[in-house]
Amino acid sequence: MASSWQSSALWEGTNGSVPWQGHNPVVEWMARQRWYASKGVVPSLVEIASWEVTGDDEHHVVTYLLLDRASPSPVLYHVPLSYRREAREDEGLIGMVDGWWIHDASHDRDYVASVLALCASGGRVVSPTSEVTGVPNAGGFAVDAASGARRSRVLRGEQSNTSIVVEWDHPDSTPVVIKLFRTLHHGRNPDVELQGLLSAAQSRSVPRALGHVRARWPDSGRSDRVADGDIAVAQEFLRGVRDGWQVGLEFATRDESFAANAASLGSLTAEVHRVLRGEAHHRAADDNDVERMLGEMRRRLELALGAVPELGERREELSGVIDRAHTCRWPELQRVHGDLHLAQVLDAPGRGWVMVDFEGEPLRPMNQRTMLDCPLRDVAGMMRSFDYIAGSLEATMSWDASAWAAEARESFLDAYSASSGLDLRQHKPLLDAFEIDKALYEAVYESRNRPEWLVIPVRAIERILG
Numbered sequence: 001m002a003s004s005w006q007s008s009a010l011w012e013g014t015n016g017s018v019p020w021q022g023h024n025p026v027v028e029w030m031a032r033q034r035w036y037a038s039k040g041v042v043p044s045l046v047e048i049a050s051w052e053v054t055g056d057d058e059h060h061v062v063t064y065l066l067l068d069r070a071s072p073s074p075v076l077y078h079v080p081l082s083y084r085r086e087a088r089e090d091e092g093l094i095g096m097v098d099g100w101w102i103h104d105a106s107h108d109r110d111y112v113a114s115v116l117a118l119c120a121s122g123g124r125v126v127s128p129t130s131e132v133t134g135v136p137n138a139g140g141f142a143v144d145a146a147s148g149a150r151r152s153r154v155l156r157g158e159q160s161n162t163s164i165v166v167e168w169d170h171p172d173s174t175p176v177v178i179k180l181f182r183t184l185h186h187g188r189n190p191d192v193e194l195q196g197l198l199s200a201a202q203s204r205s206v207p208r209a210l211g212h213v214r215a216r217w218p219d220s221g222r223s224d225r226v227a228d229g230d231i232a233v234a235q236e237f238l239r240g241v242r243d244g245w246q247v248g249l250e251f252a253t254r255d256e257s258f259a260a261n262a263a264s265l266g267s268l269t270a271e272v273h274r275v276l277r278g279e280a281h282h283r284a285a286d287d288n289d290v291e292r293m294l295g296e297m298r299r300r301l302e303l304a305l306g307a308v309p310e311l312g313e314r315r316e317e318l319s320g321v322i323d324r325a326h327t328c329r330w331p332e333l334q335r336v337h338g339d340l341h342l343a344q345v346l347d348a349p350g351r352g353w354v355m356v357d358f359e360g361e362p363l364r365p366m367n368q369r370t371m372l373d374c375p376l377r378d379v380a381g382m383m384r385s386f387d388y389i390a391g392s393l394e395a396t397m398s399w400d401a402s403a404w405a406a407e408a409r410e411s412f413l414d415a416y417s418a419s420s421g422l423d424l425r426q427h428k429p430l431l432d433a434f435e436i437d438k439a440l441y442e443a444v445y446e447s448r449n450r451p452e453w454l455v456i457p458v459r460a461i462e463r464i465l466g
């Protein structure tokens with residue numbers, strides 16, 4: 001929406017505004033972001049909603065919800081921008097339009113303060129196109145959001161979203177990490193929902209939840225023409241953590257056994273599953289559930305065959321692994337992590353392993369990610385991740401860490417079975433199907449995001465098929 005201080009609309013708007021005709025730096029910047037899903041195309045944006053977060057003569061912060069029509073199925077992006085009269089190189093500078101320097105607002109102190117206040121204390125922001133509500137987490141922890149003494153920084157690294165760490169001057173105050181969901185969907189985001197359930201149950205397996213922000217925006221595809229979804233979440237930031245990928249890689253390159261850590265991760269996964277069974281619905285899998293999940297696996301197989309034609313030669317064998325899962329005994333269905341891998345577990349000093357990022361696989365439709373699921377999906381995710389360490393060492397250093405990975409896998413399976421009471425050895429064919437399914441997902445993911453790593457899941461598929 002073009003407001004009085006901003007004479008040109010940056011994109012096509014619902015109010016018929018004429019978009020900026022010149023070079024649009026925001027579009028180019030978006031196309032380069034890791035969170036931009038349609039790699040290699042120019043975003044074609046329509047503004048669905050916007051609200052002004054803060055503003056004065058020299059500085060405005062506006063959050064935009066932008067629908068990108070450049071991909072086969074449109075994606076709605078969450079894009080907060082700050083406008084300044086002066087450029088600030090260290091504040092996510094994007095470029096200039098119409099006399100205003102535009103920045104990525106995740107680097108903007110006032111923007112971060114407003115999101116933090118919504119998560120910590122609640123509140124509502126209403127605009128002609130949206131309604132935004134802060135929801136503090138009952139039983140979480142408290143921060144003094146009004147205190148101005150804080151620093152914030154955007155986390156670097158490969159992320160599907162954008163995380164901002166807020167630190168306080170007082171050493172006893174709990175630092176916070178705010179995650180801005182970049183791709184928005186109607187309905188609860190499982191990261192908010194599951195992390196909130198675990199945190200409310202006082203589980204030590206996840207960081208404590210502070211709160212979240214949800215929004216309502218126009219959606220012409222829905223019968224009530226309104227969508228309602230989560231746009232940000234905040235939790236305690238654990239200082240000095242190292243993620244399981246970094247730790248595992250170091251152990252593997254030293255050829256040091258990872259068995260004890262893998263056993264702890266098996267117990268952690270069983271514990272998270274146990275709490276989620278207690279806090280959310282669970283039930284026996286019926287024929288419809290099995291058909292639905294196998295149908296999803298077959299669709300993912302087709303997608304992978306399209307993205308990675310070299311897998312075509314193994315089509316029959318891949319289908320066979322999925323078909324065999326039909327006759328297996330399935331464990332009870334429940335809510336699960338959904339994209340469990342070594343970068344989603346953090347080794348926190350004095351606390352041990354904790355699990356983060358319950359959003360599920362970014363390439364999987366959101367309605368599937370919020371359904372009851374099979375706990376073997378998470379087990380298969382970790383199996384693949386130990387194997388990924390070996391695969392990456394093989395690909396980059398021609399180093400054979402297959403025995404290292406095999407020991408870690410066995411150790412994880414034993415500990416999970418012992419802690420959960422679910423004997424995974426009895427479920428081998430079903431676990432094989434989930435592992436193949438995950439490797440096919442990875443092949444699509446790598447072909448889109450890291451083509452140089454495509455070899456890792458492809459070689460793994462060859463190995464699993466024998």
Ligand SMILES: Nc1ncnc2c1ncn2[C@@H]1O[C@H](COP(=O)(O)OP(=O)(O)O)[C@@H](O)[C@H]1O
Nearest residue numbers: 159160161162207236237238241243343356357
């Ligand atoms: N509570 C936390 N404390 C410390 N670091 C965290 C915390 N949550 C996330 N991180 C770090 O941020 C990274 C990205 O977070 P994640 O939730 O996985 O984001 P995304 O959904 O964008 O992948 C994690 O791998 C971890 O290194």
Ligand SMILES: O=P(O)(O)O[C@H]1O[C@H](CO)[C@@H](O[C@H]2O[C@H](CO)[C@@H](O)[C@H](O)[C@H]2O)[C@H](O)[C@H]1O
Nearest residue numbers: 158159160339341342343361362384385388442
């Ligand atoms: O962005 P997310 O963390 O939600 O997950 C996606 O990206 C992951 C890579 O960053 C990808 O994980 C794959 O690579 C990992 C090593 O970088 C490896 O540990 C995982 O086992 C492997 O699946 C994940 O699949 C994808 O959803």
